[in-house]
């Protein structure tokens with residue numbers, strides 16, 4: 001798959017067919033994460049690959065929206081010491097891995113671990129470490145139900161400003177008048193004129 005096509009066609013999928021992902025593909029995904037740059041080139045983030053079903057089930061209890069992750073073929077946790085954790089670094093690794101997976105036909109979804117105490121018990125990382133996010137991976141289930149959160153992305157004309165930022169405020173005010181709630185986002189479905 002062309003890299004640009006892989007980036008723009010990637011969607012977060014939560015339904016998997018239960019089949020294992022071959023080691024070679026898993027390694028390509030992990031390599032893609034490894035090659036992400038990090039702030040000051042510190043490379044503080046570490047990856048935990050979880051294939052064990054009991055551990056996947058325990059991790060499912062560590063987030064508020066993660067009950068389904070036990071069905072993933074494997075899960076990758078992104079962890080760092082509390083002192084060195086940088087979410088931008090975590091995000092770069094995560095997106096690299098998800099796009100690499102997508103280009104191999106493997107579906108994925110990032111998942112927040114809201115309950116670090118439970119994640120620590122599930123996986124055994126140290127008290128001065130955190131694992132804020134995991135990514136679930138697996139072959140996509142054919143005919144899976146669509147995510148209730150799914151909607152088109154904000155149009156490029158709404159997303160981007162050139163040379164000055166004042167426009168952001170105007171957009172937010174206009175959207176509030178239209179009844180948009182920034183926390184839920186689902187009302188955005190009502191708007192038209194979006195691409196992809």
Ligand SMILES: Cc1cc2nc3c(=O)[nH]c(=O)nc-3n(C[C@H](O)[C@H](O)[C@H](O)COP(=O)(O)O)c2cc1C
Nearest residue numbers: 010011012063065066109110111112147149150151
């Ligand atoms: C930082 C972050 C945290 C997320 N946490 C969760 C989560 O806890 N559970 C979940 O099911 N999806 C989670 N998602 C996935 C989002 O719901 C998803 O990216 C969004 O709905 C867009 O999905 P789409 O690519 O299918 O359009 C998270 C995404 C991001 C970027």
